[in-house]
Amino acid sequence: MKKIAKTMLRLLLWIIAIIVFLILICFVYHRYRLTVEEKLRKPLGQLIDINGKNMSIYVEGSGSKTLVFLSGAGTCSPILDFKSLYSLLSNKYRIAVVEKFGYGYSDIVDEDRNIQTILSETRLALHKAGIDGPYILCPHSMSGIEALYWAQEYPDEIEAIIGLDMSVPECYKNIKINLSLMKLGQYASALGITRLIPALSESDAIKHGTLTDYEKNVYRAIFYNRTATVTMINEAKSIKDNARIVEQNGVPQVDMLLFISNGTGGTGFDKEIWRRITEEYIKEVKSGRYVELDCPHYVHDYEYRRISKEIKNFLSD
Structure with missing residues (x-):
C-alpha cells in the first residue's frame, strides 16, 4: 500500500x-x-485626465443633439461595440461614447464603484472634452442604472433616455451576481488562458455588426487586455446598492424610448420576465414608449438599422 x-x-x-x-x-x-x-490598442478617441487617470471618450459627427453611449457590464470595447449603430446616426447627431474606467482604452482603477462616483467621472470627462449638455443618453444593460440616476440628479442635463436593452432597478433585486466566476475570468485573462479559447473574443459586434476586418482585430486585442478587470468586478459588487439608490429616488420623468430584447445573451432572465420588468417600468414614465426586438441582449449589434430609424423618428417628434 x-x-x-x-x-x-x-x-x-x-x-x-x-x-x-x-x-x-x-x-x-x-x-x-x-x-x-x-499597435492595435492605440486609442481611437480622446484620453481625458480624471483625478490623475485616463478616461477614453470617442466623438463622431455633429448636430444640435448629442447622443451619449454608455456600455453594459463587461463590454471590453464600448467604442467598437456601439459602432454599427452610431455610424448610422453620426450624419445627423453628435455621438459621444464614454468608456468608463476599466473598459476599452480607459485606465483600470481598483476603487469603489458607487453610483455617485461613476456618474461624477462621466460628467467630468464629458465637460473636459468640451461636450456639454443637454444629453440624450443611450445606455446598454447595466448602464441604465447610471442613466436613470443622472436623470434623477441632474434633470436639466438630460433631454431623453434611449435604452438599448437597458437594466432598471428591479433587475437587480433577486439576481445573483457570480463574483467567483468573474474572478476566475480575471485570473484566466491575466494568465492568457483565454487565448486557448478563441471563441471567447468573438463578440456580438464582431459576429453580427459592421466592423471591418481591421476593427475586428482591434476588438480582439482589447478583449485580451480588458477582460474581467478589477474595475468591472468592483462595479458588479456595487450594482445592487446602486440600483437600490435609483429605485428609492423614483422614476425620472424624462422622454424615454426603450428597446427590449428577447432576454437571451446575458440578461439572466427568460423572455417573459425580462420584458415584463422593463415594460412595467416604462409604464411609470408619462412620455415613455418601448419597442420589442426579437434578438439577444446586445440589440445594437443585431438590429442597428431598425434601431437607428426608430431613434431618428423618436427625436424628430
Whole structure:
C-alpha cells in the first residue's frame, strides 16, 4: 500500500508540474502577444485626465443633439461595440461614447464603484472634452442604472433616455451576481488562458455588426487586455446598492424610448420576465414608449438599422 501511495503521489506531482509548466508557457506567450498587439490598442478617441487617470471618450459627427453611449457590464470595447449603430446616426447627431474606467482604452482603477462616483467621472470627462449638455443618453444593460440616476440628479442635463436593452432597478433585486466566476475570468485573462479559447473574443459586434476586418482585430486585442478587470468586478459588487439608490429616488420623468430584447445573451432572465420588468417600468414614465426586438441582449449589434430609424423618428417628434 505504501508503494502504491508513493507512486500515486509521484504521479500527482508530475501532473501538477506539467500543468504549472503549461500555464507558464501560456503566460509568457500571452505577454508576448500583448506586446505585439500594442499597435492595435492605440486609442481611437480622446484620453481625458480624471483625478490623475485616463478616461477614453470617442466623438463622431455633429448636430444640435448629442447622443451619449454608455456600455453594459463587461463590454471590453464600448467604442467598437456601439459602432454599427452610431455610424448610422453620426450624419445627423453628435455621438459621444464614454468608456468608463476599466473598459476599452480607459485606465483600470481598483476603487469603489458607487453610483455617485461613476456618474461624477462621466460628467467630468464629458465637460473636459468640451461636450456639454443637454444629453440624450443611450445606455446598454447595466448602464441604465447610471442613466436613470443622472436623470434623477441632474434633470436639466438630460433631454431623453434611449435604452438599448437597458437594466432598471428591479433587475437587480433577486439576481445573483457570480463574483467567483468573474474572478476566475480575471485570473484566466491575466494568465492568457483565454487565448486557448478563441471563441471567447468573438463578440456580438464582431459576429453580427459592421466592423471591418481591421476593427475586428482591434476588438480582439482589447478583449485580451480588458477582460474581467478589477474595475468591472468592483462595479458588479456595487450594482445592487446602486440600483437600490435609483429605485428609492423614483422614476425620472424624462422622454424615454426603450428597446427590449428577447432576454437571451446575458440578461439572466427568460423572455417573459425580462420584458415584463422593463415594460412595467416604462409604464411609470408619462412620455415613455418601448419597442420589442426579437434578438439577444446586445440589440445594437443585431438590429442597428431598425434601431437607428426608430431613434431618428423618436427625436424628430
